[in-house]
Amino acid sequence: xxxxxxxxxxxxxxxxxxxxxxxxxxxxxxxxxxxxxxxxxxxxxxxxxxxxxxxxxxxxxxxxxxxxxxxxxxxxxxxxxxxxxxxxxxxxxxxxxxxxxxxxxxxxxxxxxxxxxxxxxxxxxxxxxxxxxxxxxxxxxxxxxxxxxxxxxxxxxxxxxxxxxxxxxxxxxxxxxxxxxxxxxxxxxxxxxxxxxxxxxxxxxxxxxxxxxxxxxxxxxxxxxxxxxxxxxxxxxxxxxxxxxxxxxxxxxxxxxxxxxxxxxxxxxxxxxxxxxxxxxxxxxxxxxxxxxxxxxxxx
Amino acid sequence: xxxxxxxxxxxxxxxxxxxxxxxxxxxxxxxxxxxxxxxxxxxxxxxxxxxxxxxxxxxxxxxxxxxxxxxxxxxxxxxxxxxxxxxxxxxxxxxxxxxxxxxxxxxxxxxxxxxxxxxxxxxxxxxxxxxxxxxxxxxxxxxxxxxxxxxxxxxxxxxxxxxxxxxxxxxxxxxxxxxxxxxxxxxxxxxxxxxxxxxxxxxxxxxxxxxxxxxxxxxxxxxxxxxxxxxxxxxxxxxxxxxxxxx
Numbered sequence: 001x002x003x004x005x006x007x008x009x010x011x012x013x014x015x016x017x018x019x020x021x022x023x024x025x026x027x028x029x030x031x032x033x034x035x036x037x038x039x040x041x042x043x044x045x046x047x048x049x050x051x052x053x054x055x056x057x058x059x060x061x062x063x064x065x066x067x068x069x070x071x072x073x074x075x076x077x078x079x080x081x082x083x084x085x086x087x088x089x090x091x092x093x094x095x096x097x098x099x100x101x102x103x104x105x106x107x108x109x110x111x112x113x114x115x116x117x118x119x120x121x122x123x124x125x126x127x128x129x130x131x132x133x134x135x136x137x138x139x140x141x142x143x144x145x146x147x148x149x150x151x152x153x154x155x156x157x158x159x160x161x162x163x164x165x166x167x168x169x170x171x172x173x174x175x176x177x178x179x180x181x182x183x184x185x186x187x188x189x190x191x192x193x194x195x196x197x198x199x200x201x202x203x204x205x206x207x208x209x210x211x212x213x214x215x216x217x218x219x220x221x222x223x224x225x226x227x228x229x230x231x232x233x234x235x236x237x238x239x240x241x242x243x244x245x246x247x248x249x250x251x252x253x254x255x256x257x258x259x260x261x262x263x264x265x266x267x268x269x270x271x272x273x274x275x276x277x278x279x280x281x282x283x284x285x286x287x288x289x290x291x292x293x294x295x296x297x298x299x300x
Numbered sequence: 301x302x303x304x305x306x307x308x309x310x311x312x313x314x315x316x317x318x319x320x321x322x323x324x325x326x327x328x329x330x331x332x333x334x335x336x337x338x339x340x341x342x343x344x345x346x347x348x349x350x351x352x353x354x355x356x357x358x359x360x361x362x363x364x365x366x367x368x369x370x371x372x373x374x375x376x377x378x379x380x381x382x383x384x385x386x387x388x389x390x391x392x393x394x395x396x397x398x399x400x401x402x403x404x405x406x407x408x409x410x411x412x413x414x415x416x417x418x419x420x421x422x423x424x425x426x427x428x429x430x431x432x433x434x435x436x437x438x439x440x441x442x443x444x445x446x447x448x449x450x451x452x453x454x455x456x457x458x459x460x461x462x463x464x465x466x467x468x469x470x471x472x473x474x475x476x477x478x479x480x481x482x483x484x485x486x487x488x489x490x491x492x493x494x495x496x497x498x499x500x501x502x503x504x505x506x507x508x509x510x511x512x513x514x515x516x517x518x519x520x521x522x523x524x525x526x527x528x529x530x531x532x533x534x535x536x537x538x539x540x541x542x543x544x545x546x547x
Binding site: 046049051052053069070071074075077078079081083084085087088089093097098100101102 | 305307310313316317320321324371376377379380382383384385386387388390543546547
């Protein structure tokens with residue numbers, strides 16, 4: 001569905017965001033786009049939506065070049081930005097004006113989402129709280145039924161019950177012909193929802209794998225002792241939360257936050273393991289990386 | 301809905317949504333016209349200054365694109381319009397129709413109605429009262445005559461093409477950047493004109509008599525360029541620019 005080839009993008013002359021980035025996203029999945037601040041998550045979403053253009057390389061979304069912003073492409077893509085421009089219309093008025101642009105818009109689904117979030121469709125969107133505005137626009141976005149849905153930090157500003165409703169609604173809207181890309185820092189909000197996971201790092205991708213592939217290679221769990229084999233650990237009551245190699249092929253439950261921190265601390269290792277697909281069981285391949293990381297740990 | 305480059309149905313929907321989105325600003329413009337009509341005579345010995353009134357309308361028409369599309373390429377406020385499923389030609393045409401035809405025509409029609417009411421009450425007629433005259437050339441036939449392209453309406457719309465261009469060309473600070481560009485353009489044209497004028501007046505032997513026909517032809521050329529070519533050029537440039545702008 002999305003094919004990115006040798007994508008390069010710079011802000012100004014010197015700030016390179018992407019340098020020959022390659023990425024393929026398939027229909028039928030909810031992708032989680034993770035990364036530290038400034039690695040280009042929003043820029044990537046905007047490029048997929050056609051709001052920003054690549055400096056070099058190509059992007060093809062459903063066979064279209066997004067930069068052309070043609071009507072057919074735009075009617076099949078919805079981009080929900082992190083900061084919403086509050087319109088001086090109620091959701092009902094907004095739907096009346098803009099729903100006809102989307103050929104697959106469903107009023108029944110809209111009613112379901114509105115009742116799910118418990119928002120008032122006759123209240124002016126601009127007069128609602130930030131969270132309510134986001135929920136209103138999310139209802140509209142989901143009801144548009146576009147084949148590509150891009151969401152930038154969708155759970156920012158939402159209260160706790162709304163976050164679980166959001167997960168439920170997103171899960172219900174997923175379909176074989178749809179692709180949803182969610183960029184977020186609030187990884188806990190999307191636990192059990194996003195699969196595959198993409199971790200962006202400056203100029204490159206550290207990981208673009210399904211949860212199954214990740215848990216096949218990595219072990220998530222608790223241990224009372226720390227070990228040199230740990231890729232990442234966090235102290236917790238009575239021991240440590242750990243991400244390590246899954247050399248015993250155990251099935252464990254992935255913790256996205258732990259995964260993200262492990263990836264950030266072991267960038268080269270992750271790239272080799274997941275992008276270059278080197279076998280982590282052949283420990284000697286990674287020994288140098290491991291040693292480097294341990295040395296850094298000791299220095300700190 | 302069909303997904304061709306231009307769909308009349310989608311154009312209609314887009315125009316409707318843009319009128320609705322800018323409804324408040326349109327009402328403010330109408331309110332300003334009414335305010336000027338009612339307040340202006342207080343400062344002008346009880347009479348409405350015809351030229352002042354039409355100038356206010358011209359100024360308002362000029363600034364329309366800046367008001368309606370001030371956030372055209374804004375990275376948050378402009379996203380909704382940028383992502384609307386319509387082709388770039390439909391979006392530009394809607395901008396053009398709204399700024400150059402729908403709202404100015406609405407303002408003129410409103411001015412004409414209040415002028416008509418004013419005439420019925422006071423017996424005083426002014427420029428806006430002559431509805432058809434706004435769309436026809438006021439020059440006498442012996443002068444160089446461009447017909448509709450010399451009319452008050454076209455002159456205002458032609459001038460507005462510059463602000464519409466600025467709205468599409470600049471990402472932020474649209475108004476001031478456009479005004480500055482205008483100044484630069486006028487200065488450049490003045491310099492070129494002066495150099496050409498000097499070369500026309502003087503040859504290597506000194507001052508020569510200027511041929512009336514040459515001056516007349518130059519005037520015709522300049523008028524056609526400024527009145528017709530320049531607005532069309534600016535609209536076209538604006539259209540191509542909107543396709544390349546990023547958010």
